[in-house]
Amino acid sequence: MSELPILVVEDDADLREAIVETLMAHGLTVIEAADGETAIEAMGRQPVGMVVTDVQMAPMDGRALLAHVRSHHPELPVVMMTAYGTVEQAVDAMRGGATDYLMKPFEAEGLVEMVERHRLQPEADGGPVAEDPASLRVLELARRVADSEATVLLCGESGTGKEVYARYVHDCSPRRDQAFVAINCAAIPENMLEAVLFGYEKGAFTGAQAAHPGKFEQAQGGTLLLDEISEMDLSLQAKLLRVLQEREVERLGGRRTIELDVRVIATTNRDLAAAVREGQFREDLYYRLNVFPVRLPPLRERLDDIPALARHLLQRHCRGERPAPALSGTAEARLLAHAWPGNIRELDNVMQRALILADGDTIGAEALHFEPGADMPVSAGSGEMSPPVSGEPAPSAAAGSNGLDDALKQREYRLIVDALRSEGGSRKQAAARLGISPRTLRYKMARLREAGIELPRDLGAKLA
Numbered sequence: 001m002s003e004l005p006i007l008v009v010e011d012d013a014d015l016r017e018a019i020v021e022t023l024m025a026h027g028l029t030v031i032e033a034a035d036g037e038t039a040i041e042a043m044g045r046q047p048v049g050m051v052v053t054d055v056q057m058a059p060m061d062g063r064a065l066l067a068h069v070r071s072h073h074p075e076l077p078v079v080m081m082t083a084y085g086t087v088e089q090a091v092d093a094m095r096g097g098a099t100d101y102l103m104k105p106f107e108a109e110g111l112v113e114m115v116e117r118h119r120l121q122p123e124a125d126g127g128p129v130a131e132d133p134a135s136l137r138v139l140e141l142a143r144r145v146a147d148s149e150a151t152v153l154l155c156g157e158s159g160t161g162k163e164v165y166a167r168y169v170h171d172c173s174p175r176r177d178q179a180f181v182a183i184n185c186a187a188i189p190e191n192m193l194e195a196v197l198f199g200y201e202k203g204a205f206t207g208a209q210a211a212h213p214g215k216f217e218q219a220q221g222g223t224l225l226l227d228e229i230s231e232m233d234l235s236l237q238a239k240l241l242r243v244l245q246e247r248e249v250e251r252l253g254g255r256r257t258i259e260l261d262v263r264v265i266a267t268t269n270r271d272l273a274a275a276v277r278e279g280q281f282r283e284d285l286y287y288r289l290n291v292f293p294v295r296l297p298p299l300r301e302r303l304d305d306i307p308a309l310a311r312h313l314l315q316r317h318c319r320g321e322r323p324a325p326a327l328s329g330t331a332e333a334r335l336l337a338h339a340w341p342g343n344i345r346e347l348d349n350v351m352q353r354a355l356i357l358a359d360g361d362t363i364g365a366e367a368l369h370f371e372p373g374a375d376m377p378v379s380a381g382s383g384e385m386s387p388p389v390s391g392e393p394a395p396s397a398a399a400g401s402n403g404l405d406d407a408l409k410q411r412e413y414r415l416i417v418d419a420l421r422s423e424g425g426s427r428k429q430a431a432a433r434l435g436i437s438p439r440t441l442r443y444k445m446a447r448l449r450e451a452g453i454e455l456p457r458d459l460g461a462k463l464a
């Protein structure tokens with residue numbers, strides 16, 4: 001898969017050229033823009049892997065650009081280049097959700113190091129890892145449906161790899177050289193989702209400072225993944241249905257209809273048929289999406305995948321910088337005995353911890369630390385963690401819980417609460433501050449809640 005370009009936004013042409021040349025000299029693909037508005041247009045034409053932007057520019061400055069990126073591409077890293085000596089600018093940038101900042105003047109090395117650290121990497125993993133017969137059957141189905149134009153509905157518990165399989169369908173399809181655009185319907189505020197999906201014209205609503213193509217347009221010729229489709233509200237479901245039926249879209253505030261050639265894949269971790277029965281999901285939309293349903297089994301139903309996935313995840317985190325440690329026989333047995341309620345995402349967390357804890361080149365069972373409550377039926381109040389953030393009510397600790405696991409969870413809890421506090425309860429900004437995606441933050445918070453650990457009330461209210 002090709003590398004996503006770095007978007008450099010700087011109005012000083014000489015400085016922009018120097019930055020572009022430096023990045024290109026390090027083998028990075030770069031596109032450039034002279035201000036925020038041009039940058040937004042460039043992002044509308046192609047997906048980018050990171051934005052490096054100046055703060056002071058006209059007509060649209062770096063702050064407005066940052067705000068736009070945070071609402072339209074919440075996961076995209078943005079590094080702000082702040083003026084020398086202006087600590088306020090740096091603080092302001094971080095408050096606005098910047099991933100990091102570079103104070104001018106900076107060395108080429110510092111720039112390259114920062115870009116390498118933060119840019120989004122295309123999944124260079126070569127498709128899903130699958131060794132269990134159940135997964136091999138899903139892969140075969142995915143390959144078969146890829147050739148057709150059929151809408152695919154991928155169902156499965158959270159963390160089973162629905163996005164990975166959606167991308168696999170795209171990569172096996174005749175559309176593989178065109179865009180694959182993913183949108184998480186649950187991660188975008190309800191009132192923004194329509195604009196993000198369908199696009200808008202300049203002035204369509206307060207804050208629409210420039211025209212912007214929606215995800216449908218961005219996916220033109222390629223594939224659009226509507227992740228967590230069940231989280232879309234009913235009125236937007238009606239609009240989505242119309243777009244899918246008519247195969248054309250109209251931007252908000254626009255009068256032109258744009259014909260679409262987009263293959264749609266939707267995912268859900270809820271039982272959509274049940275949501276239809278409960279009146280939460282439109283029946284007609286359900287039938288339109290459910291042309292080719294594929295169920296991804298939970299990890300506990302495909303045990304043969306576990307060792308291969310564990311090795312794959314270890315390698316991914318070692319990034320070729322060091323040889324990935326091996327798993328001891330007892331560690332492997334322990335992984336196979338675990339219930340994995342958080343599926344592969346949980347396995348990924350366990351492997352990341354194991355890499356930190358392992359001594360030498362083998363991971364033993366003692367380096368494996370599982371999510372709290374994961375080995376027991378999850379019920380409210382079964383929390384293992386005891387994280388007394390100063391002044392916070394401490395969640396209860398279950399007897400016999402593992403000390404190190406507790407310490408890790410404590411630290412995680414503390415980091416999450418501190419980040420939410422600093423960001424006034426904004427999940428999106430807290431996630432950016434923590435360097436994780438809003439989705440990962442949501443997942444972590446859900447796991448904490450499942451373990452009976454509630455966030456302090458003043459934060460919980462804003463997060464409900």
Ligand SMILES: Nc1ncnc2c1ncn2[C@@H]1O[C@H](COP(=O)(O)OP(=O)(O)OP(=O)(O)O)[C@@H](O)[C@H]1O
Pocket residue numbers: 125127128129130156157158159160161162163164165227267269309312344345348
């Ligand atoms: N078959 C697989 N091979 C390699 N990695 C995988 C596989 N399945 C999942 N992963 C990894 O597991 C993590 C979770 O996968 P993914 O985001 O696709 O799950 P999901 O089902 O879409 O989750 P959610 O419902 O929470 O959105 C990712 O880091 C992904 O790269």
